Amino acid sequence: MPNATPPPLPPQRPVLFPFEPMPPGYSTAGVVESLLKHPGRVIYELQNNWRAGLSATLLIFALLGLAAYGLVVGSFSGGAQMWIAPAKICLGSLLAILICLPSLYIFTCLAGVETRVRTMVGILFAAVALSALLLIGFAPVAWIFSQATDSVAFMGALHLLLWAIAISFGLRLISATSRLLSGRVGGHMTLWNLIFILVCLQMMTTLRPIVGRSDRFLPGEKKFFLAHWFETIDKATGPQIKAPTRD
């Protein structure tokens, strides 16, 4: 019919990363809420209203969240792993941040973003903090499985999967930074994200064991992470193994 009213448009999908300031006088809870619901606000504050307190809050939150998840990881083996696993996860994350920070700044510049080092430091802390938040969310799931199996290989694979999901959301923040601050979408930040993931994966092997137990704090043998994974899978699935073991 000529005068029929057109059907209403579906509701607009909310913008995932609104580039706007955080509400004035925000608290720590406000930072957490912004990280989850409006990560663009965190990027805005770090770029336009940088304060050391915000970066410090993000770093502290990241470390506390990772330490909390580390407790769950350590609960699989128990004993000394209850403090070793959180310590290694926090230390490894800090080292990975330090190792990858120079290249993050360079890649940001290559992507055409005009920003300062301290802004990118804060954004990287925010990405790790967001990942840590998600890991806390996954902690009950990981704990249930860690009580239900004796297989180091299975738990290692599960923690890896949960970490992969968490870090993908965290690194989405890094990719969004380039888009929000330069208006351009390019492959530079994606490449950097891949480098960061590879460094983190290698760091897990450098600081092994994190899930299982050992007499030493750090391993005596140097190995690349793929070699370590294949050896672990071989041990877990080899014909000589009758029952999975925690050691």
Added chain:
Amino acid sequence: MTERFKAMLRGDVERLSVWLAAADPRSLISSALMIVAGSALYGFTIGIWRAPLQSLYTAVKFPLLIFLTCAGNGLVNGMLAQLLGSGLSFKQTTFAILMSFAIAAMILGAFSPITLFIWYNAPPLGSKNASAGHSVMLLTHVFVIAFAGVMANRRLLNLLKKISGHERTAHAVLFSWLAGNLFLGAQLAWNLRPFIGHPSLTVQFLRDHPLQGNFYEAVWYAFRNLFL
């Protein structure tokens, strides 16, 4: 210098073309400093797999290789730039090429903590998996150097397009510079070897009789031994 550093990495052709047109000696000095800092840091991580002494030697030789290549090809690059109609003078040609090497050096410098971390995790020389470690190190360095080179040359191409105002001229000039620099650079790298160092040879700053021998002849003999 920080502003220059950021503008070069961002590929801010407006600013870069203004600096290039001015050909200010400060641009030359800051590019040279960036080349020394970035390539020395990265060179350190190349040589460290063989021995700490090799890492020091490579840290010295990597910037030297870049400067010798620029110096060796300086005249011909300037001439080609003019012959191909870019509008650049000899001085501006030198500045542009040094700027692109500076971009590559900064990218390499930023990757040095990562390559150092990879070295830390590589099975050491003499261990049973040393060859796997060597392969991983080699592939990593190839990838990183290739990436730095591609990024630097993309920035240089955009700058040439802005200055010459003509895309084909920019491509022709870049290609001619690249061909010359790669041709001379490969030979100079041969003369300045070793950079990584062979496990069965002693650690030396330069091999005995460094000016003897030719990179292209060595490649030809290796090809002939393999396939003919």
